[in-house]
Each structure stands twice: as structure tokens, then as C-alpha cells.
Amino acid sequence: MFISKQLKENNIAEYLIYMWQVEDMIRANGCDMEKIKKNIVDSYPLTEEQKVELTQWYIDLIEMMRRENVMEKGHLQINKNIITWLTDLHLQLLRSSKFPYYSAAYYKALPYIVELRAKGANKEEPELETCFEALYGILLLKLQKKEISEETKKAQQAISGLLAMLSNYYIEDKKGELEF
Secondary structure (H helix, E strand, O other): OHHHHHHHHHOHHHHHHHHHHHHHHHHHOOOOHHHHHHHOHHHOOOOHHHHHHHHHHHHHHHHHHHHOOOOOOOOOHHHHHHHHHHHHHHHHHHHOOOOHHHHHHHHHHHHHHHHHHHOOOOOOOOHHHHHHHHHHHHHHHHHOOOOOOHHHHHHHHHHHHHHHHHHHHHHHHHOOOOOO
16 A cells, blocks of 8 residues: 555556556455455554554455456456546647657557557557556566566567656646646
């Protein structure tokens, strides 16, 4: 929870990937708060007050997952909303002539996005969701200590660059400092 607050303020892309990982950690622990407390919460060097706060955060997330029927797969609405907000910002940036570097980063990542969508990514989902799914998939491969191909590394670099730029513009936009 403490990490999520910091990421949400400083890097919305990392925050979203982190939250997807939290959803999966909850699922890996059977949505069982006792297991989550033992396997996750108790592993952090926190004060008792912080552990209570972190435990409540997980309880709230589990309840949201139950209500939204994403106990086995899918993402919480709060995380889907971020994709929607980022997609709106992404489109505004592309439409504006004031952000040529962002457009260049997008066109650098676009061949990889097209390839991912051709390989079976949901064509109905926003392109940015495809980007996040690619980076999350690479994260999972790294956690499993599996080899990452050179082509995948190139895709990761291009997509990461695009999302890093978008995250910075998101912060500027939230502060009211972005003019299209």
C-alpha cells in the first residue's frame, strides 16, 4: 500500500503494473487474508500500526475483487479507469502538434503493438492496455527467471519509453501544467 501510494504519485505506469501484480498475489494466496497476512504483510519490516493499515488495504482490495467478480482473472475497475485516463491523455498528446517526441515514441513502439495484437492480444482493448500487458508479461518471465529474447527486449525498450513519457505527461496534466 505504501509503495502503491508513492508509485501512483510518481509513475502511474509502474503503479498500474504494481497493482496488477498485487491482484495476482491476492489470487496466488487464494484471496485468503490469513495467507496474505502470513506471506505478504508479515514479510515487511513495518510497525504494528503500519501492518494494520496494510492488512486493511488488502482486505479492501479482496472485497473489491469479490464485488467486481475478478477473483480468478481480470482487473479491478480502479485499475481499468487508469487505462481509460491514460488512453484519453495518449490520444490528446498524439492529436496535438506540441508533443512531437511523444508521437515519435509512439511510432517507435507501434510495430511492436501491432505485432502483439496480431499474436492474439484482444483487439477490442486499448493499445495502451496491450502495452501494459506486454510489460507485465515480461515482468512475469523475469520473475520466473526465463530468458527474454532480443526482439522482446527491443519491444520492452520501445514500449517502456512510450509509457515513461506518458507517465510524466500524466503528472503534468494532474498538476494542470499541460497545454495541448
